[in-house]
Amino acid sequence: MVHDPVTLTGARVVTPDGVHRGRVRIEGGRIAALEPDSADTPSGEVRDLGGAWVAPGLVDVHVHGGAGHAFPDADPEGALATVRFNRSRGVTSMVGGLVAATPEDTVRQVAALAELCDAGELAGIYLEGPFIARSRCGAHDPDLLRDPDTAEFDAWLKAGRGHVRMITVAPELPGALDLIRAAASSGVVAAVGHTEASYETALEAVDAGATVATHIYNAMRPLGHRDPGPIAALLGDERVTVELILDNVHVHPGAAGLVFAAAGAERVALVTDAMSATGLGDGEYTLGDLRVRVSGGEARLVETGAIASSTIVLPRAVRNAVEGLGVGVPEAVRSASSVPAAALGLAGVGRVEVGAPADLLVLADDLSVAEVLYRGERVE
Structure with a gap:
């Protein structure tokens, strides 16, 4: 053209x-x-x-769906509809996010998204589960969680044909540090999240090669002044880019402001963690195999009431950073573009x-x- x-x-x-x-x-x-x-x-x-x-066009590296479709559905047409919905609203690069599933379903989902990556519609594939803590499973089915397995990871790499960009791992699980090392050596970003890890274990994960914190605060052992846990470790380590869901539901603005103060805008990656309901309104939806009810734009699991995903598109997070936290426009924009792109090694986007x-x-x-x-x- x-x-x-x-x-x-x-x-x-x-x-x-x-x-x-x-x-x-x-x-x-x-x-x-x-x-x-x-x-x-x-x-x-x-x-x-x-x-x-x-x-620059914004870059969402943690998003599971939108416009009535979800990446775990392994439906290329639906996934493309999600991409185009986000693109029309300012998110010009996306990494398709998956949730915990069976080994067979995970490989099938990765292979389906790899087709969209080959076509240049998606910037990569992100696996948030299944190697996460049951006690911090959030909106993942706890029955589908399992200990880190490098053989299963290798199967993802094969199915993904070079497009698997990031995985989340709870570093306290058996075999987690070995998996983080395997990911780092394969060029895949390892993120620490959905975890009960201590401060010390979180730092061990970073030493092993983890470079991202999955939606800081959420699905993590909480911050304590005598037991600082993973939050303090990840915020304080300059090697780590920190994801932040800034929908004013997942994180209170007072706590979100501390993230920018502690890490600086150059280490904060604004993400949505958005689900299929994004752009559609209130009602009942699914995330993986779990039922989600959206009310007033807030998504929660039907069974447990736990916060599921968000229903915002990334430009809303930029506005929330500026209007609610006093972050400068250039800094907020970079946190939703060049910072996440650099964290995942996405060349030529977000700048x-x-x-x-x-x-x-x-x-x-x-x-x-x-x-x-x-x-x-x-x-x-």
């Missing part, structure tokens, strides 16, 4: 290194230049944004820089998404 040149002028552009005030030149679906508005008049379409923010794909958002004054460009083309 031939793309006509487009230039966005009068913009405040969030780049990896700061804020560029001027214009963005797009050619062939890529960013061709970042220039001052005083540069020579460009050819092609020119649009004056009047000082609006231009952000506004010359040569990168022109995946861009234009943000209105209230930080709502006014326009989405994907590979330089408007997304309707």
Whole structure:
């Protein structure tokens, strides 16, 4: 496809290194230049944004579904609908998240998502279970949880054809540290989560190669001043990128503010952990094999009342960070784009820089998404 040149002028552009005030030149679906508005008049379409923010397309590395579909369904058409739903709302890169399932179902799910990765629709595959603690299972079926097994992990790698990007492991489980080492040596990010780990065990996991904290606070041994547990270990270690679900349900704003204060925006990755109900409204849904009831946008398991997933799309988390926590717009945007992309080694996404794909958002004054460009083309 031939793309006509487009230039966005009068913009405040969030780049990896700061804020560029001027214009963005797009050619062939890529960013061709970042220039001052005083540069020579460009050819092609020119649009004056009047000082609006231009952000990189957002990157959600922890999401399970949306628009009535769920990645664990292993339905390529449904998964693609979830991708397109998110893309139209500003999330231009996604990692398809799975939950605990049988070994056979997990391989089938990974293989199905690998097809979308091959097609460039998904940026990778994330397995949140099954190697997590029963006592901190959250919205995972406890009967499907099991101890870490490197042979099963190898089966995921084979089915995923190089697209498995991240797994969550409870490091206190038998064999967990060996699995974390195997993941790290295979180029797969190991995340610490759904865990009863002590402070010391969490640090052992990081020493073994874990580099991400799965939705900090949630499904973790709580923070205590004499028993700090995994939360203090993960927040305090500069090697760790910390996921934060900022829907104002999973984490109170007061606790969320402590995450930014302790880790700094450069180590906080905003995620949604969103489920199939996202974009649809209240009602009953499923997450894996578990029934979920959504009321007032809040998702909880029918059987236990435990918080399940969120029902937000990632730009909402950016707004919550700015409006509720006082995080600067550039920092909040990076926490939802370049930070998670770097944590998972996703090259060429989540950054506004010359040569990168022109995946861009234009943000209105209230930080709502006014326009989405994907590979330089408007997304309707």
